[in-house]
Amino acid sequence: MSDRILTEEEKAAQQRRGAAGAAQRGGPPHMRMGQPGERSRNFGPSARRLLGLMREDRIGLWAALAFALVSVVLNALGPRILGHATDLVFEGWAGSKFPAGMTQEAVVAGLRAQGENDFAEVVGAMSHFVAGQGIDFGALRSVLLLALALYAAASLLSWAQARIIVQIVNGAVYRLRRDVEAKLNRLPLAYFDSQPRGELLSRVTNDVDNIGQSLQQTLSQLITSFLTVIAMLAMMFWVSPLLAILGLVTIPVSIGITAVIGKRSQAHFVQQWKSTGELNSIVEETFTGHGLVKVFGRADAAQAAFEAKNDDLRGASFGAQFISGLIMPMMMFVGNLNYVFIAVVGGLRVASGSMSIGDVQAFIQYSRQFTQPLTQVASMANLMQSGVASAERVFEVLDAPENVPERSGVLGFGTRGEVDFEHVSFAYDPQRPLIEDLSLSVHSGQTVAIVGPTGAGKTTLVNLIMRFYELNSGRITLDGTDITELTRHELRSRIGMVLQDTWLFEGTIGENIAYGKPGASDAEVRAAAEATYVDRFVHSLPDGYDTMLDSEASNISAGEKQLVTIARAFISDPSLLILDEATSSVDTRTEVLVQHAMAALRSDRTSFVIAHRLSTIRDADLILVMEDGRIVEQGSHAELLAARGAFARLYAAQFAGALEESA
Template sequence: MSEGVKTAEEKAAEARRGPGARAGQRHGPMMGAGVPAEKSQDFVPSAKRLLGLLRPERLPLYAVLALAVASVGLSAIGPKILRRATDHIFAGVVGARFPAGSDKAQLVEALRARGDDTLADLVGGMPYLVPGQGIDFGAVGDVLLLVLAIYVVASLLSWAQGWLLTGAVNRTIFGLRRDVEDKLNRLPLPYFDGQPRGELLSRVTNDIDNVAQSLQQTLSQLLTSLLTVVAMIAMMLYISPMLALIALFTIPVSMAVTAVIGKRSQKHFVQQWKSTGELNSVVEESFTGHELVKVFGRQDEVRASFRAKNDDLYAAGFGAQFVSGIIMPTMMFIGNLNYVIIAVVGGLRVAGGSMTLGDVQAFIQYSRQFTQPLTQVASMANLMQSGVASAERVFEVLDAPEQRPDAVGAAVLDDPRGRVEFEDVSFSYDPANPLIEHLDLVVEPGQTVAIVGPTGAGKTTLVNLVMRFYELDAGRITLDGVDITALTRHNLRSEIGMVLQDTWLFGGTIRDNIAYGRPGASEEEVLAAARATYVDRFVHSLPDGYDTVLDAEGGNISAGEKQLLTIARAFLSDPALLILDEATSSVDTRTELLVQQAMSALRQDRTSFVIAHRLSTIRDADVILVMRDGAIVEQGSHAELLARDGAYAELYAAQFSGAAVVVDA
């Protein structure tokens, strides 16, 4: 058979894995993972949506704005008042050079009379000069104390502003995490089939943390910086409109520089966080499958995959930080150039008597405080770009199509009997590759239905449809005559117990893992379930018994013991329907016999679906379904199917004839 031709079973197996697997988005533990690059949203719409999350915090933000205005306003008038101290000091130094006994007007006339017009203009522009009098330290002290009090109050207001803003941002991020968690619970199973776990975890952890950091650092600084710019412009216009025009020249230059550099850095930040998610996927998958990595000797490939993704992250991170980092030194150069021009022009105006030295000193201080927030805003561009890039990735999760909502006024089954009927059911993971077509099946209450067939035949898909993990393409499935789509998913699944081939345990005690099957179960009920499923046999050999703490992977007990725990969990749930998907595949032969006895008791008066490859475990089933390519090709009891000498007989002979049998695809 040529490489490009697939058998029907291979196509069915590919369809069962879903479109995400075919697209190469799911990888084994030795392969790198990551979603294909997608075009990011525009910065402005994403930033608006991010800020829209703060809408419920309007009142605290209004208070933050009021406190910021008050704090910046007080800080703005500080240099204006402080200039008086400069003028007092300068007037004292200059006044001490002249003889006492005359007033300032007489001194100016005398200076002009001897032709010293420049000095006369300088003395005339000094409001506090008294000929023959030195520095008035009392007046200087009063000014300094007043300015100190103003700055202390401004600092307290700024502290209160930061406290309120921190609370508002953290409540917003708390709500965002809650929304993402709720969204994950509403997403259909196919969404997770097409998402590498590390990539998804990176979105709901790293990216949300980055959004929180960006909001916390940029909102406060951005608000304060913008208000400071406005206040500084107002004070500079008040002191000297001409010098203010020189200072304002930096605004359009700064905006142009920031826009040009910011536009270039955005794509790097988007790629940086995308590469972070891809790197997390490689780490998560290689760690989860570290035993396979070592068994197959694929460490070099894992390291190569990690290095490749790490190199991508390095390149994206370096590009993002370097390009955005150019903003800060560029803005500092523009600010220093502005400072030199103001100092030269201001000095000429002081010499001409049109400004006092205190005014120039205050104006220079305002100009520095004016360019500083512009520089801060520019330096925050990289943080804002990074935060918005992370927000886009989180919004992609929030915008993902959700599973079909439960029906309005959904029916409730309080005590289901367990009659399951498939009526003309059709389903496919990919419309181009049909899997199950026009399937009809009736399972009576209390029956045990075994499902067998080759890999990819649709066995697990069949029970997943009963659980409503996927929506049908056509037909319907009923439980006690009620369409399962008319029930809430919670009501439907609460009546079903499921034991999978792949065990799942959480970090906690053995007792907690069993009790997960039915919250609120008593201690005696938990112990009874453990005894019935032979968990009690190995628990007493553990140091802490039922209080033994398992890690998230259950690595401190064997695979068979983990399987027994999941069976005990299902036993405790006391379901109306029981689904066993290769539930005894990980236990030894002796334990399997014991578990089979427990399962026989558990299946009493319950409808059971048993998926099995070992046909010896399902010989006592009421009905055996043989599936191939999504269709039921045979059904009947074990004896009936053997007598028919069809597909089931072939499978049975392949297992028990003692030699390998080649089965045609």
């Protein structure tokens, strides 16, 4: 959770940046709902990059490949052995039809003499014909046991290969989630300003999950299918080169069908996951502002927006699944035609004595096992396309420009809290400068209040101190050290921040206070609570510091939440403190406690206070009045009132407005 400050002037800048980004993407989300999704830019390179996630497990991949290879070879030998068993049965049956003692040549000659030339060709092609013997069940049993052993070993190796692949895929997805999380921490805040929160959440959750599911369901099958096609093709040429050549006709037909249908379905898969992200964005925004939606009677409009995007998602999902689902029946149709063709030609070759019945049976099995993996790969095209579409969305996050690289840091960095702005210039939009040539010196222990109209640059000023954004020119120093010479962690570890919008996580009150200082003892937590008046209301709670706060901290009041955030900043003992109008959302009685708590927090440390209630900054050492990114006045409260300038006008307008409302 980022501790940045965001107020009116930055929101306006956000809108400008968001509009620019939306223009590049085709308009803001609500204007783009009906537009078709982008095509996958580079399926091949994206798929290779996705497979590259498993590079660290290359040993496991080689092991899985070896297991798959042996398993496929054993499976490929099975039909050949079963074909030999068929020959034993048929030859035994044929032998039982003739008197014992007759030679195979005599039987063939007798059949030809009777005009049964086809049967004579079949008997003449038999390799183990013995007249009058019948079926050799001993030999048949040995052959069947061998086939059973081969199939059992193949199944065991296939199971081991699948298990290894599952472990590899889970490891790759784990590393991908880790890399995405680390990437999010390195991205500048400008990136988050231009991305809808729900869309970003969808990329790092739904899309990553889809990548894992796609890899698990396709990778093992792809390896096995590829090896099976090669093995079956080799066995087909071994059994009958002529029939093998005829069977190869299905390959270009299968590839053509898959390519045509896959090309049409890819755009729908991209749109499906894009619509999923936009739908998540609508849901997240609606439920985050649920109270406002109800207050302003916008529930119907929110429901309509949801239904429109849900319809888009349904249409994209239907198109993707329906079009890609055509692959399987089309491939089965081609495979069945091939099966019939081979059966007819094989039967004619048996009748001519060119092949045995067992060879034809084995070849038909090989042809089925040859077309089956092609059909399976084609049917998995929808999963592969969906996974690659999600991978591209995740890779866009991983490839986004990061923060300016950090330097190694400064040893012996001071903790006095002196801040200097030296000719600082900054703009969110290069065409609209916000801060130009600003110079300012703040001494250690001073309390500096920053006031001014909306959009003047108050929040931007403190955000630049925190390095939430990088300067266009000039520099800012902390205790004489350029903040760009420090790592962001070193810089921010010396700065405490209390925001106008409180943020507490689900946990105990004690844990929320200790968040400001990892490893803080119970005594330190209690001391911080007592100094910031948290201890006064904690004792009234049933479980004291062990009271659990829900995700919204709705079981304590707004003022109590603010006091906890002040205690959290207090326990971190910062050398520099930034306060964003921490009393604006509390009642007058609680405001007094918050003011006292902030006074304790500001003691003996440099403080920047963004103020909207001018009455709360009377005791500030220095008040800066900003307009259009420039400091137009500075001085104490009394000096600025006496000068009758910009501050006096703001002060008079604020209190005049209050008097008019009370009249």
